[in-house]
Amino acid sequence: MIIRSPFPDIDIPDVTLTELLFGAAPSDAPALIDPDGDVTTRRRLDDRVRRIAAGLHARGIGQGCVVGLFAPNSPGWVAAFHGILRANAIVTSANVLYTADELAHQLSDSRARLLVTTAGLLDVATAAAEKAGIEEILTLDHAPGHLRIDSLPGAAPPPLLAGPGDVAVLPYSSGTTGRAKGVVLTHRNLVANVLQFSRMGRTSADTVLLAVLPLFHIYGMTVLMNHALHQRVPLVTMPRFDLAGMLRLIERHRVTKLYIAPPTALLLAKSPLVDEADLSSVELVFSGAAPLDGELARAVARRLGCSIRQGYGMTEMSPVSHAIPQDRPDIDPASVGFALPNVECRLVDPVTGHDAGRGELWVRGPNVMSGYLDNPVATAATLDAEGWLRTGDIATVTADGVFSIVDRVKELIKYKGYQVPPAELEALLLAHGDIDDAAVVGVLDEEGEEVPKAFVVRRPGARLDAAEVMAYVAGRVAPHKKVRRVEFLDAIPKSASGKILRATLRAAGQR
Known part of the structure; x- marks a missing residue:
């Protein structure tokens, strides 16, 4: 049975993300605020984006070219991201905690032509670029021997040649299993999800957002950066997370909405630092990237005196497919709420393949990826011919259309909102000379956080x-x-076909 969103479909314009976010005349309203309080207006951001696009175009970067972006949150990150898109090119954004080998894999696999980074990450970036065969590294800040991306010579940005169906970003995800794969997200995917989420994440003239989440992650990219630009509300950037710094920025800029992952919710519920901070401006906390416990959600709401909501998604869905609307305080915060507008769902028994009341969540909508980059086998295992995305998560749904995630089919571990593919760690362990066999599963630690546990045969x-x-x-x-x-x-422990019996290991691991 197909379960549709209770909200009416929205019109998704036939435009690129660039046209959606930068199509109107720029103003002097604040768009971005750095931790020191420096304000980037819409006009200044628009000028910087166009200057970056012109410089990249003069360097031969255009349609079909991929540019790696390996840097922490900053106004410069936002300008570089949209400058690359404005040059009709494609962004592949990388985790700033990656090792050189991990970054090199992403750059090679995506066939990136350039890498953009910061002075503080140059050692890793240089090693990765060398492995990936990238000859030029640009920076967002001053670094001897490297050109800044916003100071490249260029006369004017190129004509807008990219179309809604063209690839915009290549974030990397492990999907349901295996090593990280390039997720092909088009301009239409991103435009759709920004507009879909706007129904659930309403803003006002007083709204101020804080980029606690990394912008290289699709959650931060869509729900913070692009949502803020679309709604024309200021976004305060944090280069890296620390609780004390986050609390100071909330106080200083009177942040009204916090988009977080569950580990931050735990800190908000328990840290004594919270008692010393003025968080009275916070109206809403929204959690995603991993399941949020209902009791923890209520503890945060009580302590901060605010509302709390939860959502669900994955990189392959740009990323949001479900959320509790801001105007529905009656919905249990342990649930993930309703399907977004234009989203259809099914619950499928993973054994029988038939629709069920409790089953694997399948999702279809304009925000769903077109596939994994150069990987038809993985694409076919995740997307069927009718466009249904198998999420790998087990869900239930009420008669009113409220979904809850109750289990997982897939093997992927979610540690503090980040994906940890067991297969990658198992391959690494098996390369050790003193290890004969190994398996990795997620188990819960003392605070209820899922952590990777290795079972090893010496x-x-x-x-x-x-x-x-x-x-x-x-x-x-x-x-x-x-x-x-x-x-x-x-x-x-393995099955007759040689598959690791992960359920057995998870049960043993919790004892």
Whole structure:
């Protein structure tokens, strides 16, 4: 049975993201505010975007070209992102915690022509660019020997040649399993999701948003950056998360809406620093990227004296498909709310393949990706011929259309909102000379956070201990992918077909 959004469909204009966000005449209203209080007006941002587009165009960057963006949140990040799109090119945004090898994989796989970074990340960026065969690195700030992206010579931005159906961004996601893959999101996908989410995330003349979330992540990219630009409300940028800094910025700029992931909700509920801060301006906290416990949600709402809402999505959906509307305080904050306008859903029994009252959530809509880059096998495993995206999450739905995520089919681990693909860590562990076999699953720690746990079979005679295993992995992956727990086994439990019995390991791992 197809379950449609209770909200009427919205008209999605046949325009690019550039046209949607920068089509109107610029004004002197604030668009971006950096941590020091420097204000970038809409006019200044528009000028910077056009200057970057002109410089890239003069360098031969245009339609079909991919540019890597590897930098922390800043007004410069926003200008670079939209300058690349204004040059008719494609952005592949990378996690600033990536190692050189991880970044090189993304740059090579996406066939990036240029890399944009900051002085503080040049060591990793340079090593990755060399591995990926990229000859030029541009920067957002001053770095000796490198040109700033906004100071490239160029006469004028090129004509807008990209169309709504052209690729706009290539974020990388592990999807339901495996190594990170390029998610092909078009201008239409992003335009649709900005407009769809606007029904749930209403703004006013007093709205101020804070970019706590990284803008390289599709959640921050759509729900913070592009949503703020579309709604013409100021966005305060944070280069990296720290609770004390976040609280100071909320106080200073009277932030009204906080878009966060569950680990930040836990800090807001428990940290003594919150008692010392004036958070009276906060009207709404919205959580996404991983499941938020209902009791934790209510604790945050009580402590801050604000409303709290939750949403659901994934990179492959640009990313939001479900959310609790701001004007529905009656909805349980442990749920993920309603399907967004223009979104259709099914709940499918993963065993029988039939529609069910409790089943894998399938989603179809204009925000759903066109596929994984150069990976038809992974695309076919996730998208069917009728456009249904298999999310890998088990959901239920009420008679009123309120969805709740209750379990997971997929193997992907969500650590503090970041994706950790078990297969990548397992491949790394199996490369260790003292490890015969390994499996990685997500287990809950003392605070209810999902963390990667490795089950390891030692090579006969090896004296490998847990600390050595964790150190080995930590030296080769981004911090969010580190193995946090280790247990040694005589054998990894597997099915007759050789598949790891992850449910068995998860159950054992929690004991």
